[in-house]
Amino acid sequence: MSGPLAGVRVLEMEAVGPVPWAGMMLADMGASVIRVARPVAADMGIARDARFELTLRGKTSVTADLKTEAGRNTVLDLAADADVLLEGLRPGVMERLGLGPQACWQRNAALVYGRVTGWGQSGPLAQEVGHDINYLALSGVLHAIGPAEGPPAVPLNLIGDFGAGGMLLLVGVMAALLQARVSGRGQVVDAAMVDGALAMMAPILGRWQAGQWHDRRASNLLDGGAHFYTTYATADGSAVAVGAIEPRFYAALLQGLGLQEEVLPAQHVQTAWPQMRAKFAAIFARHPREHWLRVFEGTEACVTPVLSLAQASRHPHFAARGNFRNVGQVLHPAPAPRFSAPD
Structure with missing residues (x-):
């Protein structure tokens, strides 16, 4: 081999x-x-x-x-x-x-x-x-x-x-x-x-000791507490994932949602996160997932569909990279990582 x-x-x-x-x-x-x-x-x-x-x-x-x-x-x-x-x-x-x-x-x-x-x-x-x-x-x-x-x-x-x-x-x-x-x-x-x-957990443990991580669920940047790093239901019963952490990514997210940043609380004001998450949830719920994928296509908003196993196996990105292989009529994930050597 x-x-x-x-x-x-x-x-x-x-x-x-x-x-x-x-x-x-x-x-x-x-x-x-x-x-x-x-x-x-x-x-x-x-x-x-x-x-x-x-x-x-x-x-x-x-x-x-x-x-x-x-x-x-x-x-x-x-x-x-x-x-x-x-x-x-x-x-x-x-x-x-x-x-x-x-x-x-x-x-x-x-x-x-x-x-x-x-x-x-x-x-x-x-x-x-x-x-x-x-x-x-x-x-x-x-x-x-x-x-x-x-x-x-x-x-x-x-x-x-x-x-x-x-x-x-x-x-x-x-x-x-x-x-x-x-x-x-x-x-x-x-x-x-x-x-x-x-x-x-080393990075999280460090943030907790620095006073930058609350020891309770859904109240932090990466645990779903932040309105710009979480998932939202769409009108068709599907969902999208949002990971707009950096300021320019967040600005692209707000633009796609039709919101004006200057009239909203600052991105990292944690007391406003629940209110902002409810606002985002209401907007995402107005349209099906495919609508939002078209809105954010080509932007830096970091919005992706939440795919099922069946949907993931058919996604064009994975098809282009050959991430799934059919072996004896059984679908396998391709070996990872990939290796290449100089010619």
Whole structure:
């Protein structure tokens, strides 16, 4: 397989969430990924069809019963020839199976041992069960998402599983892999979703301590509190997203809405935000989404349609860039990021 990671060998232990996603990303970048499947897949309580498990793409698979000596030897043999091992079991499980870092390093001292969990390999909660929503709740992320009244909104599992978990795992693994190429020694990468969530919150945490972020929902620049950075319903039941932060973008937004900036409260007067949001909402509700897209086309107002999955897959921009690919009658997102080298 071509790509910047061609020649890198990855061993992926069967898991859900961040591990198979990270394995897919590595395979997309050219790594050779072998997935070690269980004889019986873990019961998630939902039916699964392998055709639609998009994170399996680009991988080969072997089945091994890790409760047997033969299964464990299979994994150790594969680890002996691998550069990276990825696993997402609860802390201590791989060690009890005889497949922990020390056992693998006896076969391959340069192996990078990537581990991702919700709570981390240590700490009072390390052995507790949980899912994306739980890790976001404890780290303060969930509290910041949603309307001002009522409980927080339930976001997709993109933040914890894939941003704070899978992406953190990838960054750590790549850093450790670079170091192993120099030293000949691998190391454990402890990627905890709570750690990743807190790291992602660094800019917000800084603004809060500077007194520039209110610790309540829908009252800040980037959480829907600002009338120029939020979503609005349109007359046809659709919605548009507005991100007009910079002054010239805001001026373009006001012009498209038929408003005169000089007779309105200044953009960043927060006490006026609720009033301005209600004014904007009433204007957007007068016309269907396509009307507003025509109004703002070619301007700097930062107004975009809120598209469904079906609509996004047909958008001209994604068509031009080839963002969606049909593989065996199944729609896949194209590999990202893209790489190019000088001619």
